[in-house]
Amino acid sequence: MTASALPQSVDAMMELLSSRGYIAERSLATVAYLSLRMGRPLFLEGEAGVGKTEIAKVLSAGLGRKLIRLQCYEGLDAASAVYEWNSAAQMIAIRLAEAAGDTDREQLSGDIFAERFLIKRPLLQALEPEVAGAPVLLIDELDRADEAFEAYLLEILSDFQITIPEFGTVKAPQPPIVIITSNRTREIHDALKRRCLYHWVDYPSAERELAIVKSRLPGISAKLSQQVVRFVQALRHQDFYKSPGVAETLDWAHALTELDARSLTPQAIGDSLGALLKYQDDIARLQGETLQNVLKEATSET
Structure with a gap:
């Protein structure tokens, strides 16, 4: 690379x-630029599917x-996120040392906690030097983790460093580019936010969402993409349990093109609604008069 x-x-x-193919608002591009220039993590909050991970x-x-x-x-812990020791390999090393008559406990302790027995998880990997430059570390959906891990x-x-009691402190020669996302299912503590630049990623305007659809699905017809x-x-103005994000818009547009739809019809919507709405209560709510009203709004100007 x-x-x-x-x-x-x-x-x-x-x-x-x-x-x-990422059509960003200038405010998002600005905070991303500042994050890179200042070497600060970028903390992105917003509804699911609005492009934070992307x-x-x-x-x-x-x-x-x-x-x-x-x-x-x-339940995410250090063993899954940071590091753990390869205990099986360590036991084999101990057995081999005993078989060879090596009983120097201090030497053996140093040997079994050598780097070759260290299983590096994402956070530790992100501190390692890379030929192409510091990696991009994505800490996705931090709000799902426990406060202890936060x-x-x-x-x-x-400090972009990790202390491993048996091994020492590992410090990044160059800080990684850190992107942290949250769907705001719970509040993230101020102590962590203070270390980051913050941006709320909102649903896009109709103009920008249309540009995103055309960018990601260049083969879609102008009429269908607008509808x-x-x-x-x-739909985002309706009272749904989960309003569709940009990811669902793209999935739905893709599904409609696979069905050779040229415009929105009740039949086309019914056949593909599972690509747009992911809760049965929302699908049931979008029936009858509600569907007719939304469809009329979507097709009246095309």
Whole structure:
């Protein structure tokens, strides 16, 4: 992977993002640019499916940097996120040492806690030097992890180092590019937020969402793309359990093109609704008069 120089302006950042199909608002491009220039983690909050995770992938590809992803979940601990020792290999080393008559406990202790027995998880991997430059570290959906793990991140985000009691302190020669995302299912503590630059990623405007659809699905007809975007934009004003994000818009538009739909009809919507709405209550709510009203709004101007 060939590394590229960091963008030297907000316009250059917008160009980098758009070159990879990410149509960003200038405010997002600005905070991403500042994150790179200042060496600060970028903390992105917003509804699921609005493009928070995607920006890390785009930066990785656009800058030619390795992407290291840590997917957070309840119960995530250091063994899964940072490191653990290969206990099976350590036991074999101990048995071999005993068989060879090597009983120097101090020497043996040093040997079994050597780097070759260290299983490096995403956070530790992100501190290692890379030929192409510091990697992009994506800490995805931090709000799903426990508060204890969130607190553990403070040392890493403050000094970009990890202390391993049996091994020592591992410090990054060059801080990774850190992107942290949250769907805001719970509040993230101020102590962590203070170490980051913050941005709320909102649903896109109709104009920008249309540009995203055309960028990702260049073969879609102008009429269908406009109707899809108007339909989704109208749905977000309804009282649904989970409004569709940009990811669902793209999935639905893709599904409609696979069905050879040329425009939105009740039949086409019914056949493909599972690509757009992911809860049965929402699907049931979008029936009858509600569907007719939203469809009329989406197709009246095309």
